Amino acid sequence: MPNELDKTDRMLVRALQENARLTSGELAQRVNLSQSPSWRRIKHLEDEGVITGYHAALDRRAVGFGVLAFVMVAIDHQNEESSLNFEEAVCAIPEVVMFHGISGPEDFLLVIVARDLDAYSDLLQRKLHRLPGVRQVHTHFSLQEFKGRLGGLPVPL
Missing domain, CATH: 3.30.70.920 (Lrp/AsnC effector binding domain/regulation of amino acid metabolism (RAM) domain)
Structure with a gap:
């Protein structure tokens, strides 16, 4: 992990990988921050290219790719x-x-x-x-x- 990510950033990234649908309030709770600082950190991670997008994970078989x-x-x-x-x-x-x-x-x-x-x-x-x-x-x-x-x-x- 790059040195510029502190423990809070890493906790945010882990939480988003597990469930990208968490609200900003839920994310803030998980990392013990208030909502605004949590949102700013996420925005910074997006701007820096650490977070590159949010996607739905699909089951390939369920959509017809066997x-x-x-x-x-x-x-x-x-x-x-x-x-x-x-x-x-x-x-x-x-x-x-x-x-x-x-x-x-x-x-x-x-x-x-x-x-x-x-x-x-x-x-x-x-x-x-x-x-x-x-x-x-x-x-x-x-x-x-x-x-x-x-x-x-x-x-x-």
């Missing part, structure tokens, strides 16, 4: 232009829910959701294999999820 795939992609060239073209094309695919440049034999990791295996196969053939500069694609399917909610960072107190 497949979760981890896709490793190697591209032909790692120059700036080809990488930017690849990145823009990947970001335009709504089923890609996470996208990282990685170390190792592959260059990128994509986390993809799909309705079913047929939908994933269609996405693979029609979009992923046609991305600019793609040399190789390896797919790993999630068979069982043990801990999948990103957003709950282990904030020390």
Whole structure:
């Protein structure tokens, strides 16, 4: 945790990660502040980019995405232009829910959701294999999820 976050800031961040729907009064109570100083701290954390947004956590299966795939992609060239073209094309695919440049034999990791295996196969053939500069694609399917909610960072107190 960066040094500029004191214990109260870390308590606020933890509380918001657990439940972003807490009112400013409820947050203030949790950190033993009055409402105004608590709100100012939260506003400062937002302005500094520590808090980047508030989101509803959805169950992918409940909204129709039965497949979760981890896709490793190697591209032909790692120059700036080809990488930017690849990145823009990947970001335009709504089923890609996470996208990282990685170390190792592959260059990128994509986390993809799909309705079913047929939908994933269609996405693979029609979009992923046609991305600019793609040399190789390896797919790993999630068979069982043990801990999948990103957003709950282990904030020390």
